[in-house]
Amino acid sequence: MRLLIKNGFVTDGIGIHTGIRDIYIEGGVIKQIGENLSYQADRVIDAEGLYVFPGFVDAHCHLRDPGYEYKEDIKSGTLSAAYGGFTSVACMPNTNPVADNKAVITYIIDKAKKEGVVHVYPIGAITKGQKGEVLADIGEMKEAGAVAISDDGVPVASASLMRKAIQYASAFGLTVISHCEDLSLKENGSMNEGYMSTVLGLPGIPHEAEEVMVAREILLSEGLGIPVHIAHVSTKTSVTLIRDAKKRGVRITCETCPHYFSLTDEAVRGYNTNAKVNPPLRTEEDRLAILEGLADDTIDIIATDHAPHHIDEKDVEFNLASNGISGFETAFGLCSEYLLKTGVLSLERFVSKIAVNPARLLRIPKGTLKEGSAADITVCDLKKETIVDVRKFRSKGKNSPFDGKRLQGAVIYTVVDGNVVVENRE
Amino acid sequence: MILKSKDLLGLKDITKEEIQGILDTAKTMKLIIQSGTKKTPHLQGKTVITLFYENSTRTRTSFELAAKYMSGNSVNISVSTSSVAKGETLIDTGRTLDVMGTDVIIIRHSMAGAPDLLAKHTNAAVINAGDGLNEHPTQALLDMFTVMEAKGDLNGLKVAIVGDILHSRVARSNIWGMTKMGAKVVVAGPPTLLPSHIKDLGVEAYTDIEKAVEDADVVMALRIQKERLEKGLFPSVSEYARFFGINENIVKKAKKDALIMHPGPVNRGVEITSALVDGDSSLIDTQVTNGVAIRMALLYLMTRKDG
Ligand SMILES: [Zn+2]
Ligand SMILES: [Zn+2]
Numbered sequence: 247m248r249l250l251i252k253n254g255f256v257t258d259g260i261g262i263h264t265g266i267r268d269i270y271i272e273g274g275v276i277k278q279i280g281e282n283l284s285y286q287a288d289r290v291i292d293a294e295g296l297y298v299f300p301g302f303v304d305a306h307c308h309l310r311d312p313g314y315e316y317k318e319d320i321k322s323g324t325l326s327a328a329y330g331g332f333t334s335v336a337c338m339p340n341t342n343p344v345a346d347n348k349a350v351i352t353y354i355i356d357k358a359k360k361e362g363v364v365h366v367y368p369i370g371a372i373t374k375g376q377k378g379e380v381l382a383d384i385g386e387m388k389e390a391g392a393v394a395i396s397d398d399g400v401p402v403a404s405a406s407l408m409r410k411a412i413q414y415a416s417a418f419g420l421t422v423i424s425h426c427e428d429l430s431l432k433e434n435g436s437m438n439e440g441y442m443s444t445v446l447g448l449p450g451i452p453h454e455a456e457e458v459m460v461a462r463e464i465l466l467s468e469g470l471g472i473p474v475h476i477a478h479v480s481t482k483t484s485v486t487l488i489r490d491a492k493k494r495g496v497r498i499t500c501e502t503c504p505h506y507f508s509l510t511d512e513a514v515r516g517y518n519t520n521a522k523v524n525p526p527l528r529t530e531e532d533r534l535a536i537l538e539g540l541a542d543d544t545i546d547i548i549a550t551d552h553a554p555h556h557i558d559e560k561d562v563e564f565n566l567a568s569n570g571i572s573g574f575e576t577a578f579g580l581c582s583e584y585l586l587k588t589g590v591l592s593l594e595r596f597v598s599k600i601a602v603n604p605a606r607l608l609r610i611p612k613g614t615l616k617e618g619s620a621a622d623i624t625v626c627d628l629k630k631e632t633i634v635d636v637r638k639f640r641s642k643g644k645n646s647p648f649d650g651k652r653l654q655g656a657v658i659y660t661v662v663d664g665n666v667v668v669e670n671r672e
Numbered sequence: 673m674i675l676k677s678k679d680l681l682g683l684k685d686i687t688k689e690e691i692q693g694i695l696d697t698a699k700t701m702k703l704i705i706q707s708g709t710k711k712t713p714h715l716q717g718k719t720v721i722t723l724f725y726e727n728s729t730r731t732r733t734s735f736e737l738a739a740k741y742m743s744g745n746s747v748n749i750s751v752s753t754s755s756v757a758k759g760e761t762l763i764d765t766g767r768t769l770d771v772m773g774t775d776v777i778i779i780r781h782s783m784a785g786a787p788d789l790l791a792k793h794t795n796a797a798v799i800n801a802g803d804g805l806n807e808h809p810t811q812a813l814l815d816m817f818t819v820m821e822a823k824g825d826l827n828g829l830k831v832a833i834v835g836d837i838l839h840s841r842v843a844r845s846n847i848w849g850m851t852k853m854g855a856k857v858v859v860a861g862p863p864t865l866l867p868s869h870i871k872d873l874g875v876e877a878y879t880d881i882e883k884a885v886e887d888a889d890v891v892m893a894l895r896i897q898k899e900r901l902e903k904g905l906f907p908s909v910s911e912y913a914r915f916f917g918i919n920e921n922i923v924k925k926a927k928k929d930a931l932i933m934h935p936g937p938v939n940r941g942v943e944i945t946s947a948l949v950d951g952d953s954s955l956i957d958t959q960v961t962n963g964v965a966i967r968m969a970l971l972y973l974m975t976r977k978d979g
Contacts, residue, residue: 443867444867444868444873447784447805447841448785517784561761562763563762
């Protein structure tokens with residue numbers, strides 16, 4: 247299969263290619279990028295007026311497979327990812343059984359090879375069963391293909407164990423991704439503590455529940471001189487802590503998710519369980535700080551934290567509802583609407599945060615348009631308006647607080663290894 | 673039409689006019705209670721179900737009596753909170769009650785928003801009898817009714833609510849309701865028991881209860897729950913009583929004719945002294961009587977064909 251993508255505005259996120267370029271792909275590999283290429287191809291995509299990016303890389307998602315296939319499985323999850331423009335996704339280990347050993351890691355990789363629409367990179371657990379007691383078989387998981395370790399969903403409460411995990415994993419070139427949440431501060435909270443929790447009478451989660459652990463991870467990373475990655479940053483003070491740490495040379499990196507720069511805890515009004523997520527949606531002040539953190543590169547990565555759930559897990563009392571947002575298919579529209587249209591990020595910096603930096607974190611050869619690399623490419627229209635309709639989601643999870651929202655910016659083509667897996671052009 | 677919605681989920685989202693309408697109707701209902709017969713046909717042929725996921729003999733009995741005085745059928749369903757997670761879902765329970773032809777469901781639940789969820793999925797009218805930390809609208813309505821009976825009007829009065837504001841749905845409903853009716857509401861308690869951003873609800877907040885009570889027309893003490901002590905929100909019952917309990921000395925700071933109220937049940941000697949509970953200014957028993965009148969008014973308003 248020979249594919250030629252012509253006349254699109256190419257942005258590779260590293261400043262080598264920015265402008266109208268043609269991309270010629272053969273055998274699943276990018277052969278050449280240049281102006282006015284003339285190749286005989288099996289298929290030519292005219293991308294005039296469209297934007298051509300390296301395929302998006304999601305450093306944080308939940309595919310629910312094995313164990314919770316009623317929420318999502320590798321097939322539905324990767325199809326959903328493809329429709330969101332993601333060509334590689336890293337899935338968190340809170341499956342059943344937990345991905346804390348090479349067997350589960352191997353299962354995910356094998357199943358993804360057979361059924362996956364996009365590349366799947368499993369993240370292994372830090373501790374056995376994500377119980378926070380003893381380290382999982384980190385070396386063996388790395389050997390089996392794990393790209394990072396995380397106990398996402400639950401924090402590693404013991405600072406001592408976290409310190410050992412960071413040290414030990416570094417020997418295998420794996421970065422720890424920390425889900426920061428002090429459970430003693432969270433107590434039974436179910437939304438951000440503030441005006442809205444008082445209005446709704448829901449138990450609140452103070453923002454410090456996130457921040458004390460962000461501070462802890464910064465100190466551990468600093469003390470050890472080993473990189474640590476902070477998952478889903480949601481508060482103003484977390485951004486400040488990370489900004490200051492970076493300034494003094496700490497090798498800390500972090501991500502945020504589209505819902506933290508587009509929504510606030512106002513979205514919970516009416517006990518909207520689709521707006522229940524962990525960490526919780528915060529205040530406008532926090533949202534603005536997240537935008538600032540993205541703009542000044544304190545925040546390195548935009549991840550989805552795609553967390554699909556069955557309707558029965560959301561159609562219940564707010565306190566009983568599961569945390570999470572089905573995020574793949576709204577991610578680009580939200581980035582386009584809240585980051586590109588507003589000028590918070592240039593195209594290039596956007597691409598760095600959604601493709602280049604996540605690939606670097608996971609140390610995978612993705613998020614690039616370099617000649618000779620696998621042809622994972624996402625083509626977007628920044629003008630096209632769509633109205634989010636969860637019934638049309640490819641994901642099994644219809645849990646989105648964005649249902650009905652008008653967004654400008656849509657994924658038009660997703661190309662994985664030279665194959666066009668998504669075509670979304672009228 | 674006095675009530676705009678089919679349900680009464682809280683006082684947060686209803687208007688001053690709706691509140692006034694309920695209070696006016698309750699006046700008539702109180703006359704019926706005080707009459708010898710205590711019987712009206714307003715609810716004849718109507719079925720009222722109390723669906724309680726938390727125990728409360730008081731509130732439940734008050735609703736039951738209200739239904740009986742108006743010739744309605746009432747059925748009680750108790751569900752233990754522990755079985756909520758594993759048992760039938762709230763939506764399914766609501767649907768079942770609906771197809772059985774229930775006219776009004778009165779729900780008490782430990783989780784905020786449960787009445788909203790039920791109301792969304794049922795045709796029956798839903799009355800919130802207390803949900804989590806959110807609202808207890810019928811209690812606040814009876815409190816307002818009681819104050820108005822004694823003072824004529826809520827407008828311009830200073831109402832001091834003292835105690836565990838954080839965990840009190842009674843406090844929240846009273847804040848929403850009384851501020852709408854023009855009262856100045858002041859809350860007070862230990863800082864660990866004051867909700868975040870409480871002032872943004874249009875009230876003053878103090879940790880010094882003497883200040884809060886100063887020149888108040890109404891002093892309302894809230895029940896302190898022992899489990900808050902276990903959670904480390906205050907050090908001991910005796911320390912609580914000493915610094916945050918309402919006693920005769922504190923009440924001296926209030927207006928001479930200040931009313932003493934409490935939503936009950938009272939921990940005597942903790943949040944309020946026995947002398948005050950039993951004293952001349954205490955309206956605690958009147959509150960209970962008025963509770964039935966308020967609930968009769970609501971059942972009547974919510975089941976009449978013309979709303
Ligand atoms: Zn997480
Ligand atoms: Zn996650």
